[in-house]
Amino acid sequence: MFLTVLTTLNGMGDLARLLKESWSLVEEHQDKVAGYFYARIFLSYPDLRELFPVHMDVQRTRLLNAIVTAVQTLEDPEKFDDYLRGLGRDHRKFHVEPEHYEVVGGALIEAMRAFAGEQWGVEYDQAWADAYAVIASKMLAGADADPNPPYWYAEVTAHERRAKDIAVFTVLPMQPLEFRAGQYLSVECSKYQPRLWRTYSPANAPRRDNTLEFHVRAVGAGWVSSALVRRLQVGDMIKVAAPMGTMTLDRRSTRDAVFVAGGTGLAPIKSLLEELTRYNRTRWVHVFFGAKTREDLYDLADLNRLAARYPWLSVVTACSDDPTFPGEQGDISDVVARYGPWQEHDFFVSGSGKMVKSTLKKLAELQVPSVRIKYDSFTEI
Ligand SMILES: Cc1cc2nc3c(=O)[nH]c(=O)nc-3n(C[C@H](O)[C@H](O)[C@H](O)COP(=O)(O)OP(=O)(O)OC[C@H]3O[C@@H](n4cnc5c(N)ncnc54)[C@H](O)[C@@H]3O)c2cc1C
Ligand code: HEM
Numbered sequence: 001m002f003l004t005v006l007t008t009l010n011g012m013g014d015l016a017r018l019l020k021e022s023w024s025l026v027e028e029h030q031d032k033v034a035g036y037f038y039a040r041i042f043l044s045y046p047d048l049r050e051l052f053p054v055h056m057d058v059q060r061t062r063l064l065n066a067i068v069t070a071v072q073t074l075e076d077p078e079k080f081d082d083y084l085r086g087l088g089r090d091h092r093k094f095h096v097e098p099e100h101y102e103v104v105g106g107a108l109i110e111a112m113r114a115f116a117g118e119q120w121g122v123e124y125d126q127a128w129a130d131a132y133a134v135i136a137s138k139m140l141a142g143a144d145a146d147p148n149p150p151y152w153y154a155e156v157t158a159h160e161r162r163a164k165d166i167a168v169f170t171v172l173p174m175q176p177l178e179f180r181a182g183q184y185l186s187v188e189c190s191k192y193q194p195r196l197w198r199t200y201s202p203a204n205a206p207r208r209d210n211t212l213e214f215h216v217r218a219v220g221a222g223w224v225s226s227a228l229v230r231r232l233q234v235g236d237m238i239k240v241a242a243p244m245g246t247m248t249l250d251r252r253s254t255r256d257a258v259f260v261a262g263g264t265g266l267a268p269i270k271s272l273l274e275e276l277t278r279y280n281r282t283r284w285v286h287v288f289f290g291a292k293t294r295e296d297l298y299d300l301a302d303l304n305r306l307a308a309r310y311p312w313l314s315v316v317t318a319c320s321d322d323p324t325f326p327g328e329q330g331d332i333s334d335v336v337a338r339y340g341p342w343q344e345h346d347f348f349v350s351g352s353g354k355m356v357k358s359t360l361k362k363l364a365e366l367q368v369p370s371v372r373i374k375y376d377s378f379t380e381i
Contacts, residue, residue, distance in 0.1 A: 015127050015130065015131060016072075018123055018124060018127035019071060019072050019127050019128065019131060020072065021124075022112065022116065022120065022124035022127065022128070023068060023072065023112070025112075025115075025116040025117070025119055025120065026112050026115045026116050029115045030061055030064070030065070031061060032115060033064065033111045033112060033114075033115050034061040034064045034065075034111075036110075036111040036114055036115070037064050037107050037108060037111035038052075038056070038107075040106075040107040040110055040111060041103060041104060041107045044103065044107075045100075045103055048100065048103070050095075051094050051095050051096065051100075051195070052195060053193075053194075053195045053196050054194070054195070055223075063104075064108070064111075067104070067108055067132070067135075068108075070084070070087075070135050071128065071131045071132060071135060080138075081138060084135055084138035084139050084142065085138055085139070085141060085142025085145070086142060086242075086244065087139055087142065088138065088139025088140055088141065088142035088143040089142040089143050089145075089146040089242060090186065090241065090242050090244075091139060091143060092143050092146070092150035092151075093150045093151045093186060093188070093197065093239070093241040093242065094195075094197075095150075096143075098140055098143075101136040101139070101140065105128075105129065105132040105133070105136060108128065108132065109125055109128050109129065109132075112124075112128070113125070148242075149175065150241065151186075151188070151239045151240060151241040151242075152173040152174060152175055152177050152239065152240045152241070153173070153174045153237050153238075153239060154171035154172060154173040154174065154177075154212065154237065154238050154239070154240050155171060155172050155174070155235065155236070155237055156169055156170070156171050156232055156233065156234050156235060156236045156237075156238065157170050157171065157172050157211065157234060158170040158234060159232055159233060159234055161229070162298035162299070163295045163296055163298045164295070165217050165218045165219075165229060166215065166216070166217050166218075166229065166263075166264060166296065166298045167215075167216055167218075167228060167229040167230075167232070168203075168213065168214070168215050168216075168298070168299070169213070169214055169216070169228070169232060170211050170212065170213045170214075171211065171212050171214070171238060171240070172209075172210060172211050172212075173210055173212065173240060176210055177210065177212070177240065177243075178206065178243070179202065179206060179243035180206075180243070180248045181204075181205035181206070181248060181249065181268075181271040181272050181274065181275035182201075182245065182247040182248040182249065182268045182271055182272045182275075182348070182374075183201070183202075183243045183244060183245040183246075183247070183248065183268075183271075184199045184200060184201040184202075184243070184244055184245045184268065184376065185199065185200060185201075185202065185212075185240050185241065185242065185243050185244070186198070186199055186240070186241040186242055186244075187199070187200050187214070187224070187228075187238055187239070187240055187241075188224075188238065188239040188241075189224055189227045189228055189231075189232060189238055190237060190238060190239055191236050191237070192227035192231045192232070193223050193224050193227045196223055196224050197224075197241070198224040198225070199244070200214050200216060200228075200267070201214075201215075201245075201267040201268035201271065201350070201376065202214060202267065202268075202271055203215050203266070203267040203268070203270040203271055203299075204270070204271055204274050205271050205272075205274040205275040205278070212240070214228070214267065215264040215266060215267040215270075215298070215299065216228045216229055216264060217229070217263055217264045218230060245268075245376060246374065247268055247272075247348060247350065247374040247375065247376045248272075248374075249272055249275055249276070250346075251279075253283075253346055254282065254283065255283065255344060255345055255346045255372070256283050256284040256285065256286075256344070256345050256346070257276075257283055257284075257285045257286070257345060257346045257347070257348065258285075258286045258287075258288065258336070258342060258345045258346070258347050258348070259272065259273070259285065259286070259287045259288065259347075259348045259350075260288045260290075260332060260333075260336055260347065260348070260349045260350070260351075260359050261287065261288070261289050261290070261332075261349075261350050261351060262290050262291065262332055262350070262351025262352055262355035262356075263290075263291050263296055263351055263352065263355075264298075264378075265349075265350035265351030265352070265355065265356075265376075265378065266289055266299055266303075266350070267350075268348075268350050268376060269287065269289075269348060269350055270299070270302075270303075272348060273285070273287070273306060273313070277306070277310060280310075280312060281312075282312075283312060284312050284314075285312055285313050285314070286313075286314050286315075286316065286339070286345075287303065287307075287313065287314070287315045287316070288316050288317075288318070288332050288335060288336050288339075289303060289315065289316070289317050289318075289332070290317070290318040290319070290320065290331065290332025290335065290351075290355070291318075291319060291320075292319065292320055292321040292322065293319055293321055293322040293325070294319055294322050294325050296319075297317055297319070300317060303315050316328060316335065316339065318330060318331075318332050318335040320332075331355070331358060332351075332355065332359065333355065333358040333359040333361070333362040334362070336359065336362060336363075337362050337365075337366060340366065341366075342363070342366055342368050343366070343367055343368060343369075345368070345372065346372050346374075347363060347368060347372055347373040347374070347375075348373075348374050348375070349363075349373065349374070349375035349376075350375065350376045350377075350378075351377070351378060352377070352378050352379055353377045353378065353379035353380050353381045354379075356375050356376075356377040356381055357377075357381045359375075360373065360375065360381075
């Protein structure tokens with residue numbers, strides 16, 4: 001069955017047409033389809049409600065849209081193999097069990113059928129069932145192959161407010177947790193916002209004592225970030241899951257490096273710096289750290305300490321909204337462009353979507369080849 005589906009999907013044409021055609025029948029009622037989809041799941045299997053966040057209004061359509069997108073972009077299943085395996089592995093943190101896949105797949109098709117009206121046909125049922133089966137089997141295979149626990153409990157051992165909206169805190173995972181400097185982890189602030197997971201980047205390279213330091217900014221009405229900044233206390237437990245991300249150092253590279261950080265985007269940059277302090281002797285490293293005001297340059301003292309200790313490290317700071325700040329003035333992307341030339345450097349960029357986007361644009365103008373740029377954006381670009 002699986003092989004037949006794969007062959008069909010590789011041939012694709014027809015299946016893609018059927019999926020797109022059928023989705024277009026319900027697309028404009030997405031919100032209602034999502035409502036029906038969840039109601040169908042929770043009425044038949046009330047226990048599954050426990051897997052989802054308490055407040056679901058913000059992300060009512062999130063899982064439904066994620067599945068629909070996955071199904072419809074499945075034109076080249078091999079290309080999505082890694083992503084789907086990772087997603088399945090990651091779903092273990094939501095307590096998703098193999099038998100739930102069938103329930104969710106069934107509810108998805110029923111929900112679409114309910115809103116499509118008379119134009120829905122059995123061929124659409126089959127197309128969605130086939131495509132969903134391929135995705136589910138890849139996710140299940142990923143989950144099955146992972147030797148790690150679905151998540152780690154970690155105790156908060158230090159918590160410090162560094163600015164009105166910024167906290168730096170340290171946690172100690174109860175079991176060893178392997179990750180690479182520059183990667184990020186999923187975090188659930190179990191006591192205050194159960195079942196809401198967000199990604200945060202440790203600000204340290206892997207340490208012998210296993211501790212992880214996080215730098216978090218509370219954003220607007222943000223559920224998880226406000227809890228981590230304003231409510232989390234020493235002694236609380238959080239959950240941490242699945243290291244992800246590819247903004248890591250290539251040890252073979254001999255190029256000098258430029259790190260560009262906006263606000264708490266400094267976290268993965270500091271992790272990379274900490275790794276470099278362990279072996280670097282030959283590469284010049286330039287850190288550009290920008291924020292709106294000097295208060296938001298919350299970790300400057302530590303950066304300056306590192307720069308004083310390691311002769312290969314230089315730090316440039318900038319504020320975009322603090323006219324009397326004695327460092328550089330302006331957006332960090334513009335500040336980077338005032339220095340250089342940069343065509344031969346490795347770049348690492350981390351911060352908000354806006355900051356990352358403008359930095360990438362500036363680097364393109366400066367003719368830095370995109371293969372030399374790694375970045376993580378906290379919000380969509
Ligand atoms: C790869 C990666 C690594 C990350 N690492 C870090 C990190 O080390 N430190 C850190 O502080 N954050 C980091 N983030 C951001 C973090 O994952 C959350 O998105 C952020 O903390 C907001 O979550 P929330 O639950 O508080 O807000 P939500 O409840 O998800 O969102 C509330 C509202 O705020 C808006 N919003 C969400 N994020 C932002 C933002 N960053 N700026 C402005 N508005 C926003 C949303 O659009 C929404 O309207 C990272 C994100 C990614 C993708
Ligand atoms: C084809 C199958 C599936 C796909 C493609 C899929 C995809 C996704 C994606 C992309 C997310 C967002 C992840 C994140 O933000 O970290 C998500 C969240 C979630 N998924 Fe799935 N999923 C699938 C099946 C399932 C199943 C079977 C369950 C079991 C009930 C499930 C439960 C959840 C839960 C609880 C969340 C988090 C809550 C939320 O964000 O609403 N998923 N899924």
